[in-house]
Amino acid sequence: MKELICPYSWDCGKIFSPQELSAFDYNFVQSAVEKKMTFMIIHCPNCSREFKFDTVQWKADEFGYSNPNTVVKKNDKTIKQLTAILNKAKIEIPLPYFEYLISDKFEPQISIFPDEENFSLFTLNELCEKTNIDGKSYLTINQLKGFTAPLLEMVDDSSQKNQEIQYKELADCLAIGFENTRILLIDHRDQNSLWIFHPDGGDIERTAVTLESIVNRMDL
Template identity: 40%
Template sequence: MLDITCPYDGDCGRHFDSSAMDASDGAFLKTAIGKSMTFMFLHCPACARMFQFNPVAWTAQACEAVAPKAARPAKKSGKQLEKLLTREKVALPQAYLAHLRSAKPRPDMAIFTDEAPFTLYSLDALCKDVEVDGTSYLAVRQLAGFAQALAQAAGTGSKQAAPFSPAELAECLAIGEENTRILFIDSRDNDALWIYHCDGGDVEKTGLTVTSLMGPGAP
């Protein structure tokens, strides 16, 4: 294989062989090459930063993925946060919004047995700014950024996030995360919970629903 060049040439720019990457990244790259995928995320073994990679064209592109920024120094009240969500046309299920307003919203949830639990966004965390591919989004809307990246890399007919089209994925609301996995609500029924894998662009159904988040242990 050819060397890969870290796209963060301002502070890294290292040339490296795929064998230098983390084992999971290396295995995923081989799978992506076999499937002729044109969009994925890898990590530079030198600076550890995530970047977008096209295994077909063998090109790397810098991106800033799901990194919260303290863009609003003054803490907003619950009413202000809800107004912000309304202004951004974010329609969370009413029962879940009421749960977030409660004194003790659920902080996390184990989605899979023997795996790390997902941190569930508070009302404040939903409204934090995150950057995806250099563009700022509310955390709850960050999948719009990933959907746009998928569409740009593979076209609007991309099947990488199947069964979601890029347009459908863009409408899904992110409500939690665990490392590079984002927990989101299916925009098609506003109830089923899915996981978006930032490092591969694929999705995974959990078998849980928004109601599950308000089950045992929730107020």
């Protein structure tokens, strides 16, 4: 009989002769060959895992074990499902940007400040995913509500008089991207200006980039 190969290639995958099998498995294989069995379960003599074996094709396959290093890709929701999530949360993305998000022209990398790292724009799926902030769950797109809640407890209106966006207003702004801990957001007041929120200090920074320029990719 020919040699066998353990199907668990990620940490075994060794080649061995049928004689290296346990006495029970070896006798089982001999009998299965005579009967031309296409399905049987035997054990690798090296890693001890059981696997499927086809004596006709002389082929081993995994059985009950999977590669722990394999990344399972999440299935994206449909646009209809994502729209339903946004509607339920009473979130309205400016229409031109929504159309940009679902178009083939969407490009996740965006330069906000010259000579600095690019920001990454969230996809529509990512915007509708949940994120945990201070033990509470928020959609990624309205995560600023989670950051502003504790800030509002620590400061009053008078201490924010020099801020161009008050924290109460910031809570209504939509997060659309990030760079490290910095969050790129749409000013809800004009639905076009873009600002940066710094969660580590609570600072809010104006940018020269607009939502319109992202959609049209003008001078970026």
